[in-house]
Amino acid sequence: MLQKRTSGMYESFVRSGRETHATHYCAGCGHGIIHKIVAEALAEMGLQDRTIMVNPIGCSVFGYYYWDCGNIGAAHGRAQAVATAINRTLRDAIVIAYQGDGDLAAIGFNNTFQAASRGEHMAVFFANNAIYGMTGGQMAPTSLAGMRTMTSPAGRDPGHEGYPMRVCEVLNQLKAPVYIERVSVADTPRIMRARRAVRKALEIQREGKGYAFVEFISPCPTSVGMDPVRASRFCMEEMEREFPLGCLRDHSEEALPRAPRASAPTVPQFFGQEADIETAAPAPDPAFRERRLKFAGFGGQGVMSLGVCVAEAARMERRFTTWFPSYGPEQRGGAAACSVVVAGQAIGSPAVDRPDVLVCMSLPAYERFVGLVAPGGTVVVDDSVPCRVAAPAGVRVVALPATRLATSLGAPKAANTLMLAALGRLEVTGLSRGSLLRALDASFRNKPALAEKNRALFAEAEAWIDAHPWGAQSE
């Protein structure tokens, strides 16, 4: 006995702890029909395990309750930015952005346009019902001229509110998209055409050929204020006049599958260094205590390269490490900070909110970050900074005359090297002196004279530190 039954969706839907077999959609909503034909195609094409669906804001925000595939939520309008990140990270994934007209054509239109222009590898399924459904029937960019909505009670006046936006036609001006088609789910023949368009868009993804865009004219009986059967007639008789159905573009025959990705640059390559230093993968070491460091000061003081140096030393010791910059409004002279994590296993987040080690080269940096240092942590601060704000209890503060010393040694820009030496002597990075020195050398790989000079400064700083015991400096 054959059955035509929904496939590709969960057997039951658990929402707010309750299990149901019904969607959250209103009676007669087009979303359910589109959901079913997308799910059916994913199941029949065997793509469920490779698919990541991106659900942004709109009535379809709860797509993850229904589709039995990978699902990720996105901020309003950002589905195609998120989908871009996914398809660039997971190249074998089939990535689908499922968006309504408020999300795709209003708040997210630039994301849509740019992703289409870049020809990102994704299928975009766009439900156009000519109105904002979720928020209660306000005018959308796709609302028809003369259409009454909550925010155009006298009917949309193109002279005042503009004309409905034809998204397929706009995207058809771009070079990159491979496939653009407008379909409808208003009646059976149209749904059959929509099923073929869904499969076409997914085939293009399966073959890695590029950007496929399918717009569905979809009824929203609740917000257009019609019974479901009339709302479907509205789709066919009114909406299709503005949004004619059909395939605007199909380059799927000529499009070439995506080229294999060039390998990502290594950290040394990224920073313009030769790749002659070892690039061994990190070695897991669960016993290693994770160190979270923050480096902060003004741009130009070298806090960014100081962070890079510590991360580079960690890499040389085959630790897991991240370096994460955060610039102020302008790089040189503005606030600059970076976060470095050194760990014995994969790092969850490169952001450091509660540092174990804080290196401050400026007063604003000190005052902004000192309160965040974790108990038992260490603050190393340039002694030109007046420490008027007390560090939290249990946090050691060490003042080092890095800028003064560097200036007296004829290298005012090398205060960061002195800070590096201090981190080594304080033994707060979990990294050896040898690695820190090798990383320092590496940062001056293309300037051997400076490497020599900085090694000398590193040693001078150590000598100064040894002559001025830390105990006398703290608090």
Added chain:
Amino acid sequence: MSEEESAAEGGEVRLPRPLIDADECKSCGRCVAACPKACLRLSDRLNLRGVRPVEYTGRGCTGCAACYYNCPEPYVITVQKP
């Protein structure tokens, strides 16, 4: 009892027919409008949702699945095709 009615009662003769989960039906009526054989109608009874669910008249189904595709709900209509 006709062959169709016998099938509807679960008799031996298996003909195409829609299987309906009446309590999940939201009574939108799309399937009724879409059925080319006009063999669906809204019931006179109310379901647990308090609306009139679709029901099969008991004869005429060809198993075309137009009702299935027009139904926005995933699990209200399953079409049985012998």
